[in-house]
Amino acid sequence: MSLLKRIEQGQGRSPDSQQNPSSPSGGGLSSVQSKRINAPSTAPQAGTYFDLKTRVQNKLLSELDPSTDISRTDEVRRTIMDLFEQILNEENIILSRPERQRLFEQISAEILGFGPLQPLLEDDTITEIMVNGPKNIYVERKGKLVRVPITFESNDHVMRVIDRIVAPLGRRIDESSPYVDARLPDGSRVNAVIPPISLVGPSLTIRKFSKNPITVEQLIQFGTVTPEAVEFLKACVIGRLNIVVSGGTGSGKTTLLNILSGFIPNDERILTIENAAELQLRQEHVVTLESRPANIEGRGEVTIRDLVINSLRMRPERIIVGECRGAEALDMLQAMNTGHDGSMTTAHANTPRDTLARMETMTLMAGMDLPVRAIREQIAAAVDLIVQQERMRDGTRKITNITEINGMEGDVITLTDIFIFEQSGYENGRVMGRLRPTGLRPKFMDKIEGAGIHLPSSVFGVGGKRY
8 A cells, every 4th residue: 555545544534524724613723723824925825824734744745755664764754854845945935943843743743643642642751641522632640630732623633543543453443333442552552432422522541651661669769669568579479379459540550560570480471461462571481462352243352251261271371461350350260270370460449358349240240150159269269469559649659458368257258468558647749658567477478488489577567677
């Protein structure tokens, strides 16, 4: 396919979609877009900044060599710069240096990147991007949501960017399938919802993954976890304990799962199973599996549960499921109970006790007519540790509980907190407190010691300073 056709297909351009920006259907103009550009008499007299951008962009697309490989970004960018300067000179358009640079960057982002979102994606201080229709864009910085002075031209403009994201992945989004999960080339997670489901226009949520994954040292520096808790969790991973990371939306579950996975020895075979591949494991022997939605005929769907079942035939030593949210919880428990020790997953829950209730409910979603006691026995036998993470009201993420599952007493699963976050106050808009050991040693210490790891008593706040 030619370069021009590929780009136009990605942008979904058509004569109807290039509306007059001052009309209601164009969504109105921002103060930047409506700025007049002083040009000599040979240039259009009443052209707005948007008109000029559209005209130069379209001419640039028509003059680019169709055989140019757009994956070679640096080369294409130089070609665009040469043509850009040539078009401005031919049309005798005079712009100040800042205006010229801004116009070039916006056009380059439309052709090579994701339009107005490109500068937000390149900003390392932003962790999440939320597009609520063409005129309302919010970002998350340091755990707080703020609105940014960036807009799209229209609903069609947002749709072009969404199409560019999902098309290379073989996903689709239209009226018959108005929402989709996808990922960017850098691994950032994307969810898009369009009308008629979304009443504010096309909505886009991007959970950014930092180019350099967050390290354990950074988590300690942020106050998310303490060195003692990290030492304990590392021992649990190496000792092949089954771990569930639980927490609310945006609490940092996947980031923590990624860090815990990094403790797995390099000589083990690891299978990761996710809806959109996000985990960034550094080990050599990693197989990454990703679920797939049904096609336009309603066929070809591959669920997380299908992948968990299939993974058992792939000789895994560790199974890591990005998130359990349905019937796959039953198969995950079965895997943990049948020799696949050291497996990990995440689940949405507010407390460790809620995590057990959630897993019980998800297991029932498998459609098996199992008695509740049998399910609880499976959970108690399979899961060794729950790590609860929470996003505090000041925007920080903190581990609030590291909890051992002891077993059953009657019909109840018993829990023991090994570490618990104690909040000491709220000062200057910051939550004050620390993750402290309870002084109790877990019953699974024999597994850890069997792996050749001997933790000092001070890790548990025994026989020394209580942290």
